[in-house]
Structures are given as C-alpha cells and as structure tokens.
Amino acid sequence: MNISFQGIEGSFHHEVAVGYFGQAHEWLGRDHFGEVFDDMALGRAEYGVVAIENSNVGTIVGNLDHFDRADVHIVAEVYLSVQQCLLIHPDSTLEDITEVQSHPMALDQCRAYLRERPKWTRVEVTDTAGAAKWIIENDAKHVGAVGSALAAEVYGINVAAHSIQQDATNQTRFWVIAKSGQPPQSSRAMEYSALKATVSFETSHETGALADALQAVKSNGWNLTKIESRPVPDVPWRYRFFCDMELEPTVNVDEIESSLHALEQAKAMQLSRVLGVYRVYAF
Template identity: 30%
Template sequence: MSDKVLRVGCYGAKGSYTYEAMEQQFENRKREESYFPLFEDVVKAVQEGDIDYGVVPIENSSTGGITEVYDLIQRYGCAVVGEQIVKIEHNLLGLPGAKLEDIDTVFSHPQGFAQCRPFFNKHRDWTLKPYFSTSRSAEKVAQDGKKNQAAVASRTAARLYGLSVLAENIFFNSSNYTRFFIIGPKMEIKPNADKITLVISVRHEPGALYHVLGYFFYGGMNMTHLESRPMEGRPFEYFFHIDVMGKLEDPSNAQTLRGLKSMCTYFKILGNYPSCKA
C-alpha cells in the first residue's frame, strides 16, 4: 500500500452519496479530502492540479445521465480513471424531536426530489426548495435549527449532522443506484481495466451514427451507455458519450476502435478503467 497522501475531492459535503463513492474508491488509502459545491469546481480542481482525483456523479438508474458532468469532463480535458456505484436510499431528516406534522419546508438537490416524487405528491402543502446537494441540505437543516425544516439525505448524513430520520426509505425505486466517475488529469490503465469511455461525433448525414455504432457489434464489444450532448455553435449536431466494455490493450478491441475512429469527425478516449457492479 502506497504511503503517499492522496488529495481527493468530491461534489457535495461529508455524508453525501458522492462522499460514500469516494470512500469506496479510496478505502484504506491515506487521503486529504476537499469538498466542492459545484460539479465544475471538482473538475476544474483536477485540471488545475489542486487535487489528484475528483469524484462526480454521472448517471442515476432512475433519472438518467447527469449531462452537465459529461460536458465538464470534456471541456476541461480530464480523464476517467475509475467508477463506483452507490445504492441511493433517501430519507427525510429533521431536527431531533421534530415530527412529520411539524414539517412545511424541505431542502434537497433536485435529483433527490425527483427520486422521491410519489412521497412528496402526498405532501403537496410542503415547500420544496432545491439546494446544492443532499448532504448540504442536511447540513443546512442542522445549522438553521428550525423544526419546520427537513432534508432529503442519507442515514450517513443524519449521523454526521445530528439529525433524526422522520421518514425512512422515501425513494420510489428500490433499485436506485448512482454511478460515479473517478476523474484524474490523465488516463491510468490498470491490469483489470475492462471498461472504456469515449466521446465521438459523426457526419451530419442519414445513417452515420448507425454505421459507426455497428463497429461495436461486429467487434464484439458490448456498449453499456450512450449519451448525446449538443455541440456548441452547431445546431442539431451532437457529441456522443459512449461506455463500452473492452480493453485498449486487447488487439481486437484496438482494431475495432481504430475502425470507429476512421468514421468519426471527432474521436477521443476518456479512459479505460475497472468497471464496478451494482
């Protein structure tokens, strides 16, 4: 085990789901932790060398891809060096002694509200206030000290900020997971790397994307995710962010990617890293 103290940072605050992903990735590693209020702050800190690695959410199994993060990774030229998957178990947290009937204002990241929609549909008289993250929502409720306020957050956040669980497991999807990217300034390919993330664009003509994606099928590479993002200044043209199972050091995978590149107007591999199972 390396004695180097890693400088790692994540979106949100201590007790967030991103914090849990960071703990999973860097378990048993000596580390100096930083927390950032915005996705861009994390990515920029990696690019500028303020931290060695950053942890940001990229996809939720209930609400889909977090498109802003795709744009930021590409804009700042960072690499994907790993991924973690965390089960999301939202709870309604309030001050010790508060009861459900005391609540009229709830703070959460918008994703938290979206993932608990049926619960909040039963409490339409409550004011839902979007906030930076679920963990910072818990922190705010604890700091404000008002019994009418609650937050959507994890049990870890409840423990760290001294809050009580007023309603547990308020999410509607029992198989609710968030995938997180571990980002660094450059690619790192470990022996057990089996997943590739890349960004491409194709000619703006009929069938172009179909023919490009066919390379994965004929090359025997399983595509696990596809996300489109608009190209700035070019209406109705897109970058495609793709996750595919494979190894850059595998000759057949390398050949498939070379063929793919020849068909693209833009092609960039963001990382080849070990996949994480839910």
C-alpha cells in the same frame, strides 16, 4: 491524497469517495461539478468523483460536456444503491415539519412520498447533505431534509424515515476521474464486476453515418451499453456521441485507441477520444 467531489461531507458523492478510497484523505467538497473537473485539470486534487446517471432520472448530461474543457480520464465506475432518508432536527417530530429541502434530483426520487404530504413546501438546494447541515446550524425545527444516513451521522440529525425513494432499485452511477488516467494503487485489490470503456466521437453529416460507426463498434466485439448525443460547442446542429461499452477483460486503452484510429482512417467516425477504460464496482 486530495479527493474532489460535488457536495459536502455526508453527501452521496462523499459516501462513494469513502467507499472507494477509504477514510484517510483530504476531502474537497465543491458546489458545482465543473469545479471538480477544474480541480483535476489544475492539479488541486489527484482524483474526483462525479455522478453521471441515476436509474430513475437519467443522465447528468452536463458532466459529459465537462470533458471538452478538461483533459481528464475516467478511472473507475461505482454503482451506489441510493437510500434516501427523511432527516429532521433532533428536537423535532414529523408534526413540526412544514418544509423539506434537498437537491432537485433527490426530491424527484421521493416525489411519491412527498406527494402524500401536500402541506410540506419543497425547497430545492444544491446538496442533500448541505440541507441537513443547514437544519442543525439554523436550529430549524420546522424543516426536514432528504438525504443519506451518512449525512445524519455526520451532522447529528435524526432519521425520521428510511428508504423514502419511490423505487427500491434506485441506483446512481458515479465516475472516478483523474488527470493521470490511472486508478489508485489501493483499488486494484478490490473486487469488480466488469471492464468498461467510454469513448466519444463525431460522424459526417451523411445518411447512415452513425449506423456505420455503430456497426464498427459491433465488429470490434465491444458491447454497447449506452449512447448519448451532445451538441458540439460553437458548431450549431452538430453533435458528439458518447458511448459506454463493456469489454473483454484483456482489452486495454492502447487497443481501443488503435481501433478508433483505424475507424477514423476508414471514415467511419471523426475526432474520436477514449475517455477511459475502467473497472466497475458496486456499493
């Protein structure tokens, strides 16, 4: 089975993919999130893994926009406790380091640790694991990387410091996506903590229109956990709303779609879409 994700082997995306799918798969590491959605849409991979939100930094809003151009569905959500490490060349010591590379989000999560080391230049790169790989490939003894312990294992680099993120509760939530809308058979025996749905919709540009839509969500017994607005492409100053909701265990996609259709008929919302009804896991 082909699994697409942003980054390379040893990245946090790869860690989530291994935790959810297991080891025996073909990994397709991509430079950009959009390529993962393209892999789904074009049939190059059965499943993809994309980060959607970090507890410190917030939502990766661009990944909401990708649902506009790719007919894919969310089939699972995974919470990963992010433990950032300082990775250095096996022949280096901390005294040798003058530069630290990583993904901008990882650098931001470790800003307090890095602030205490003002002589280290921070360099943003596209991937945490890619920074670790680059150090080994280029024998860069003066460069450190912020990344995972898995990246250290994959590329044979040393962990000089563990858990350097400033928030011990730092978590990232990831979506597992698929064109089919069905989770892999192997995941069905895994323990999960909740059932959720993500829907998108627009409203009329009238006073109270969003309030009416949210009242309808409440009336259906859906527990709203997050709402985000994004600009509608090619329509200036019009917005689409994305809602995450916790559901009762017996609710299914057909019930959600039927309820949204009824809300459209009642003029409470427009152009609604169910992006997925899925189980939530934590690693």
